[in-house]
Amino acid sequence: MTDQEHTPTPTASGNADSHDADSHPEWTVQSSANDITLVLRGQWTIDDGAALAIPDDALRTGAPKDGAAQTLHVDVSGLSQWDSSLVSFLWTVKQAAARGKMNFDLAQLPDGVQRLFALLPAEPEPPAQHPKKPFAPLRTTGALTLDTLDEIGALTELGAQTARGSVKALSGHGGMRLRDLFVNIFDAGPSALMIVSVVNFLVGAILAFVGAVQLRKFSADMYVANLVGIACVRELSAVMTAIIMAGRTGGAYAARIATMLGNEEIDALKVFGIPVSSYILLPSILSLMLMMPLLYLYGSGMSIIGGYVVATGMLPDVTGAGYINQTLGAIDLTQFEFGFAKSIVFAAMIGLTSCQIGLNAGRSAADVGTAATRAVVVGIVGVIALDAIFAVIANVLDI
Template sequence: MTEHEHNRTPAGADSTASRPEWKVQSSPTDTTLVVSGDWTIDDGAALAIPSDALKTSGTARTLHVDVSHLGQWDSSLVSFLWTVKQVAARTKLSLDLAQLPDGVQRLFALLPTEPVPPAQHPHHPFAPLQATGAVTLDTLKEVGALTELGADTARGSVKALSGHGGMRLRDLLVNIFDAGPSALLIVSVVNFLIGAILAFVGSVQLQKFSADMYVANLVGIACVRELSAVMTAIIMAGRTGGAYAARIATMLGNEEIDALKVFGIPISSYILLPSILSLMLMMPLLYLYGCVMSVIGGYVVATGMLPDVTGAGYFNQTIGAIDLHQFEFGFVKSIVFAVMIGLTSCQIGLSAGRSAADVGTAATRAVVVGIVGVIALDAIFAIIANILDI
């Protein structure tokens, strides 16, 4: 019988008697793995065995483990034996663990018989029809949920007007303050700057044609008809719509929505109706206020840049250029914008997840959907105005 012995010790290990060591003793009929010393992480125990350590030329079919000289051990020994088992399986050897301590055998029994293969990234084949169908179904689902939410809110508003709804006047007043007076500063700054920018651009071009006074017409018509309503709605989508979505998503994560449903309190009347109704009441007023600030912004720039434009002449020209129908058109748009922002923000909050990260995701999604929705609705209104010659 010829015996082949392979010694392996960790690099940098000391030469004390308790150092962790392993060696393979092989013969034509038997292969034994001898483990000795203290097998702990602190002692620098090996966690793997080389893939060529168990290659033998004999007829042995079982790899025995000799632990007669084993000292202290921890999970590093189990990890080492796990790699030994994998290498032994590739060399057609079965691992005999009968001589191992009971603790090692119990830990080893918890491991799977084979290593878990690495997770494969799912392969998504190119299927345009399937992708289009999925997007269409998701869109229809969102539209259906939004329509149902709007119908529930409309029914709740009718009940609230008759005195039988679940809406509290206190909640409505708080939401009105948040959606109205609290937003005056940012609405003032944005619309003032919009009017000033229009007046600056217009004055530069109109001066070339000696039409300085028509700067008032440009600022007045553009802001009353389009920009004040759109910019105010975008501000409310980013400020109030995101707050609505975050608030409802937080209530959903704290199980407050579930508690209201258990007590039979309608969500549409108790939470959603005050939010949407406050936006519907405040958006037209903010639109009017934004028109005034835009005209003032244009007035400051026009009178400062154009020597032929006086303050009284600017305001007279503005009043003569703006028709009452322009305000009616802006009023209708602002109310539609308010309903869209309120419904989409509340629906996004109700469909959010229950984690803290989902609150931020819901707020971001509400802002994006609100801004895109405002611009899309404004394009639709422009087409309608063109058809009706308004």
């Protein structure tokens, strides 16, 4: 008979009494011709340092002479207390016995261990295999196209509902509350003046600085006013203001609606028959469409002031009166009309996409942040894409 004994290493140094020594969990493998016995002694608890697995080579024995399968018995006569660590250890013993083609005898185990073993599967579950996605460019392109068409359809439907709601609100039969409209107007307008002022002022100053450096080489210092005025009124003020509102207001709309969705406030409105498009979405979108053109005009003025400060400070030949006179001569009403129209379209796009993203968000706290981030990204990219379309239209119409 061969014995293999394992005793955990004591975790504390010094002299230990006999009681502590007896309480340490230990196991011993005793093998004979056709039987193997696993002897367990001590307290098999996780606090006492019980082993959670048996080594792979602990049950390796020679084949029996008669060719019969060996049986693994468990002797628990020296076992005192135990917890789930014993079940974990015996589970690995069972797997090792199965790999060695041995029969595992559970008869001598405590009743609680046997009941827990009955809950375990016969074989350990294999690790999940993640299916590899085949390379299918046509399928991917088709799915992306369908998703895009679904989003366009949802936005179109949301825009139609908002338009109908605005008509009803003007006639006094809509579900929009004026108080909500005024609150959203304040959030989208006066509350954004500071950041719109700073950004547009700096944009105008940067344009004037770059233009002054280059135009000075050609003795065309006065045309800095033309550069700043036309660039800001026609393009930059509308685009920069829209980007600011996409990051500031569009993300707030998406986060607010996603939070209401997670708190089941949207579901409550639907149960009571209150149209969400009129009660929640219309004040947000309408306030943004009302305030964006005004912010564009304000931003254009701040850009011109920024250019004025830099040009009069850097260029000795440019006076304040001359800069203003040159700016008024370079900008005509058509430039303001073009920028005014772009700002309204930008506002409608930001409001609709932000609200739609908020309505399609999940119901967890993480989904609120995801919806806000997605609304900002979609808003900024959409503003730049729409500005490119407006540039093509302006070129075709020779504006």
